[in-house]
Amino acid sequence: AQKITQTQPGMFVQEKEAVTLDCTYDTSDQSYGLFWYKQPSSGEMIFLIYQGSYDEQNATEGRYSLNFQKARKSANLVISASQLGDSAMYFCAMRVNFGNEKLTFGTGTRLTIIP
């Protein structure tokens, strides 16, 4: 079975600072994908970034990057130059590629950006 652990229930960060949201995962599968989603107070889930287990380079999407450390089974999200609009819940999720398209989610981190 797969498991995602997000150990930071909440974080407060000053505007313009970089922030790292932690995510560790557990799976016995060799082929898998890791996702980060953002959920603003409006409730919709917004896809941010994806990392495949065989990708050699860390994924980046604008101000978002994924710090993938396979040996440590961690997939931390890094947001550079944080903005007030980054205040939201952030969820890490994993999909095992060999099988089906199910996602296993972590419990989330609530990020608050302070002006």
Place this chain on the structure above:
Amino acid sequence: DVKVTQSSRYLVKRTGEKVFLECVQDMDHENMFWYRQDPGLGLRLIYFSYDVKMKEKGDIPEGYSVSREKKERFSLILESASTNQTSMYLCASSSRVSEQYFGPGTRLTVT
């Protein structure tokens, strides 16, 4: 843009009522999913479907059923609503190679 819509943003039902939550996607995705989201528990998968009339149980299917008669529509059914089913319900869809796209969610309160 991919669009996933859910029939209601807010819903209030009484204990014992039969409740239908509808989800429609417009991107011809094969896969559709129903999750419930509770504080401190993240998102938990209730049911998913990888084709019309096909369904599989997720992690917490008890008390729920689903229907997928058309590719674009996936319905979640609470046969007899109970107060412990008060939650946020999120629908999602995906193709075989894409990320999941989510609807805006339905906040269901059972009194």
